[in-house]
Amino acid sequence: MEMRAFPLMGGPVELRGALDLERTQAGVMPRRLPGWTKEQYQDPSVYGVTVMPSGVRLVFRTDARELEFEVLTSTGQLDTDPRPRPTGMLELLVDGAHFGRRRAPVGNVVRMAGPGAVQRVVPGEPGTVRFAGLPAGMKNVELWLPQQTPTELVALRADGEVLAPLPDGRRRWVHHGSSISHCLEADGPTGTWPVVAASLGGVEVINLSQAGNAMLDPYVARTIRDMPADLISLKVGINIVGLATFRLRTFGPAVHGFLDTIREGHPDTPLLLMSPVHCPAFEETPGPTAMGPDGKITALGDPADVTRGALSLKVVRDELSRIVAARGVRDPHLHYLDGRELLGPDEVDELVDGLHPTAAAYRRMGKRFAAHAFADNGPFR
DSSP: OOOEEEOSSSSSOEEESOSEEEEOSSSEEEESSOGGGGGGOOOHHHHHHHTSOTTOEEEEEEOOSEEEEEEEEEEEEETTSSSOOOOOEEEEEETTEEEEEEEOOOOEEEEESSTTSOOEEEOOOOEEEEEEOOOSSOEEEEEEOOTTSOEEEEEEEESSOEEOOOOOOSOEEEEEOOHHHHTTTSSSGGGSHHHHHHHHHTOEEEEOOOTTOOSOOHHHHHHHHHSOOSEEEEEOSHHHHHTTOOOHHHHHHHHHHHHHHHHHHOTTSOEEEEOOOOOGGGSSSOOOEEEOTTSOEEEOSOGGGGGGTOOOHHHHHHHHHHHHHHHTTTOTTEEEEOGGGTSOGGGGGGBTTSSSBOHHHHHHHHHHHHHHHTSTTSTTO
């Protein structure tokens, strides 16, 4: 049967996991924060991680046996590297089951002399990813975009009919965290720990995590306040310690303010506040951070400075636990989870750079989160 094109906007295809669509010369770029937030930050890394589509997927029904997705990716390359960094995976689910995965084609290449240097974009062309041999008959299809690769959506083609998805009756879980929730090192978009946990818990996840940028930004709190959510979780602390952005004096009030803003829109929604997973470099030592000669993350702060208000992970965990206990008197739907229950000190070999978990560890974290949060007596029961 002849392949036909179907619109990606204003048609039957639903885009889930993104809060904004930015029109580009090639097509549309999904963003995981609303467009109005761009006025409220200066650091380009914030924009960069919000267009990395962790948890973003195209959802529709079709009787097609073959699908084509045309996309334009953007990937980085240091001047010293012989080739661009590998792009991530596109994964196709059919009726909830994994059907196949394809590596996203290389498109635009962002060149730079080193981390933080001026970027130069080498324009590329869109590429096509094809999935053939789909089961006969009408079926539910999800195309998950690569969690670490900005991906512009150019075209969808099918050799059959494409219809709007049926309403999703699952509860909606909104999660915000750092790179350890963004999961750049996962083996694919459905291998991130929030997606693994959502699948096991039977909920739909919206992942607002921002690698390197989980800083209790007020615009993120307002975003969560104003969006539909049946369940909310926040993983707080590792970026704040790693960049030494708060002292104890300012950290506690910032957490309270973030929670207060969310509660303006979700006064009774189950809300799970999580501390960082184990990270040897920062357990007792404040940031800022640096990369050691062995390729492992190291902390540059003075452990003695903790007594003067600097933040280590131990201090962060103690403060988050204290805040939840204090607020719990008037907020029975607020809960606390020590992140070391997801990945603990006996699993340091699973931290590829001393900070970020391996792909296998991410999947294990998802299973542990689901076992805790969605248990009969858990906060998301």
